[in-house]
Amino acid sequence: MKRVLRYTTIVVVLAVFLAPFLWMVLASLRRHIDITSGRLFGGSFTLRNYRTVFDDFQFGDYVVNSLVIACWSTALSLLIGLPAAYAIARGGMRRTAMTILVARMVPGIGLVTPWYILFNYAGLTGTYTSMVICHMLVSLPFVVWVMMNFFEGLSTDFEDAAMTDGAGPLGAFVRIVLPLSLPGVVTSGILAFIFSWNNFLFSLVLSSKSTKPLPVAMYSFIGYSEVDWGGLMAAAVSVTLPVLVIALFVQRYIVAGLTAGAVKG
Amino acid sequence: MNRRLRWLFASPATLFVILAMVFPILYTVRLSFQSWSGSLTRAPRWVGLDNYRTLLADGRFLDATARTVIFTVGAVAVELVLGLAVALLLERPFRGRGLARTVILLPLLATPVAIGLAWLLMLNPTVGPVNSLITGLGLPAQPWLSSTHSVLPTLMLIDVWQWTPMMTLLCLAGLATLPAETYEAAAVDGAGAWQRFRRITVPLLGPTMTAAVLLRSIDALKTFDIIYAMTGGGPVYQSETLNIYGYITGFEQFQFGRAAAIVVVFFLIVLVFAIVLAKLNSRWGVVR
Numbered sequence: 001m002k003r004v005l006r007y008t009t010i011v012v013v014l015a016v017f018l019a020p021f022l023w024m025v026l027a028s029l030r031r032h033i034d035i036t037s038g039r040l041f042g043g044s045f046t047l048r049n050y051r052t053v054f055d056d057f058q059f060g061d062y063v064v065n066s067l068v069i070a071c072w073s074t075a076l077s078l079l080i081g082l083p084a085a086y087a088i089a090r091g092g093m094r095r096t097a098m099t100i101l102v103a104r105m106v107p108g109i110g111l112v113t114p115w116y117i118l119f120n121y122a123g124l125t126g127t128y129t130s131m132v133i134c135h136m137l138v139s140l141p142f143v144v145w146v147m148m149n150f151f152e153g154l155s156t157d158f159e160d161a162a163m164t165d166g167a168g169p170l171g172a173f174v175r176i177v178l179p180l181s182l183p184g185v186v187t188s189g190i191l192a193f194i195f196s197w198n199n200f201l202f203s204l205v206l207s208s209k210s211t212k213p214l215p216v217a218m219y220s221f222i223g224y225s226e227v228d229w230g231g232l233m234a235a236a237v238s239v240t241l242p243v244l245v246i247a248l249f250v251q252r253y254i255v256a257g258l259t260a261g262a263v264k265g
Numbered sequence: 266m267n268r269r270l271r272w273l274f275a276s277p278a279t280l281f282v283i284l285a286m287v288f289p290i291l292y293t294v295r296l297s298f299q300s301w302s303g304s305l306t307r308a309p310r311w312v313g314l315d316n317y318r319t320l321l322a323d324g325r326f327l328d329a330t331a332r333t334v335i336f337t338v339g340a341v342a343v344e345l346v347l348g349l350a351v352a353l354l355l356e357r358p359f360r361g362r363g364l365a366r367t368v369i370l371l372p373l374l375a376t377p378v379a380i381g382l383a384w385l386l387m388l389n390p391t392v393g394p395v396n397s398l399i400t401g402l403g404l405p406a407q408p409w410l411s412s413t414h415s416v417l418p419t420l421m422l423i424d425v426w427q428w429t430p431m432m433t434l435l436c437l438a439g440l441a442t443l444p445a446e447t448y449e450a451a452a453v454d455g456a457g458a459w460q461r462f463r464r465i466t467v468p469l470l471g472p473t474m475t476a477a478v479l480l481r482s483i484d485a486l487k488t489f490d491i492i493y494a495m496t497g498g499g500p501v502y503q504s505e506t507l508n509i510y511g512y513i514t515g516f517e518q519f520q521f522g523r524a525a526a527i528v529v530v531f532f533l534i535v536l537v538f539a540i541v542l543a544k545l546n547s548r549w550g551v552v553r
Contacts, residue, residue, distance in 0.1 A: 006354070006359075007359070017372055017426070019387070019394075020383040020384060020387055020426075023386065023387055024379075024382075024383040024386070035392055038397065080277040080281060081278055083275070084274060086274055087272075087274035087275040091268075091271040093271060098543075099279060099282055099287075100278055103285075105483050107486075107487050107508060107528065109489070109511050109515075109528055110293045110525075113292075113296065113521055113525065114292040115285075117292075134285070136281065136285070137286060140281065144278065169270055197376065198374075198376045200490040205516060215490070218378055219494055222494075229386055232382050232386070233383070235379075236379035239376045239378070239379045240376050240379045243374050243376060244371055244375065246374075247370050247374050251366060251367045255366065255434055255438075258431070259434055259437075
């Protein structure tokens with residue numbers, strides 16, 4: 001009896017977390033008339049909403065924009081974030097750590113106006129370069145946060161051995177420490193990518209027509225369509241699906257990354 | 266690692282953050298003492314404390330400040346309780362636990378704007394399933410986002426849906442570190458399930474949960490995407506938080522000086538939470 005109760009509760013809780021996603025997918029596959037009349041089951045399904053979104057509103061272009069921005073900001077964050085996290089973990093640079101982590105706490109709204117002015121002076125307004133720079137402020141703290149915890153948990157034996165064998169600190173870092181830290185690098189990279197992909201505020205203010213990423217394109221889609229629920233949901237599914245697929249495959253890594261540092265084992 | 270090498274490793278990231286974050290913050294503080302329409306050809310004009318004086322007499326600003334705090338405290342409190350409850354539910358092994366843990370990840374990883382749109386459909390008074398469900402159960406239909414009274418609680422509810430999983434994950438990670446022997450010993454001594462929860466789980470999870478609550482509060486204060494995408498601050502400003510009001514003042518009304526003053530006040534509120542976090546951190550060493 002107690003077991004049945006427990007399982008029922010679990011199923012209900014999971015249903016609550018899943019419902020909006022299921023509804024989103026379901027509505028994206030239905031005709032407008034079916035959604036407005038409240039018939040979401042039965043009858044025929046259609047891919048027409050996706051055709052509208054990708055053919056009439058060029059969502060493919062925005063997918064490319066989102067990919068370019070998220071990939072570059074992730075790669076560059078790893079490039080400068082990994083050595084920083086390593087130095088913090090091995091050298092105990094608390095003030096440096098705090099400076100970088102404060103970036104996670106600062107309200108983005110206070111940064112966009114100065115950035116807009118700066119990018120304008122630099123002739124970078126609305127370019128990929130400017131988008132990558134501001135997205136890096138989202139992804140870099142994730143890389144540093146996750147990796148300094150990861151490096152701290154890593155034994156120094158291997159790098160000590162490498163250095164005794166004549167490798168320099170940089171060589172030991174690149175050839176010994178990084179390969180050993182691959183799970184951590186993957187975790188922090190995935191999180192950096194997801195949070196750049198999801199970012200809305202920075203892109204809303206700073207992107208131009210040709211660099212607009214998916215969340216902003218989706219938001220402007222609301223205004224275009226006279227509440228075309230099917231189209232809106234097809235857009236929402238297209239934005240969310242890549243992230244959810246990643247989540248399904250590397251669930252364990254993501255959980256480890258999100259909870260890094262919050263618990264001292 | 267020696268000192269010079271450490272700096273070499275850390276300097277690109279540190280320099281980047283200083284250029285991309287510290288400079289803009291200082292600029293925003295300066296702008297809050299100026300009046301500026303956003304025109305790049307007309308320079309900002311110095312107005313001293315005028316922007317702050319205007320804000321103190323601005324009912325819309327004061328309401329937004331109160332609303333930001335209510336939203337944060339209310340949503341995070343519910344998330345803490347529900348997050349712990351769900352964690353205790355999912356803690357013991359059962360078939361499909363891996364799947365369950367993946368499912369609870371989805372709300373916090375999905376793109377917030379997309380989530381906002383999905384909930385717009387869910388809560389739509391005429392075509393949404395939520396009202397059909399509750400009228401089917403014999404309860405009265407709710408206006409959700411369309412009423413000035415229910416819009417803020419509805420947005421808090423969505424925040425709870427989105428972020429309770431984060432609390433659950435942190436609680437699960439914390440629970441996994443608790444010593445099994447303590448529970449066994451307590452059970453042998455005749456402590457019931459509630460007593461074990463009250464006397465062992467809560468005190469031992471305390472530091473983890475405090476850190477989780479503060480980090481989550483800082484993020485909740487900054488909530489922008491979902492509110493802006495779903496209501497834009499309406500109806501009649503009733504879901505306008507400081508973040509939304511600051512955005513509208515700057516990028517829709519082109520009063521960048523006053524917007525900067527709003528942002529500075531907002532900074533200070535976030536800073537209070539951050540300082541508390543740092544203080545607790547130095548006492549318990551839970552977050553670095």
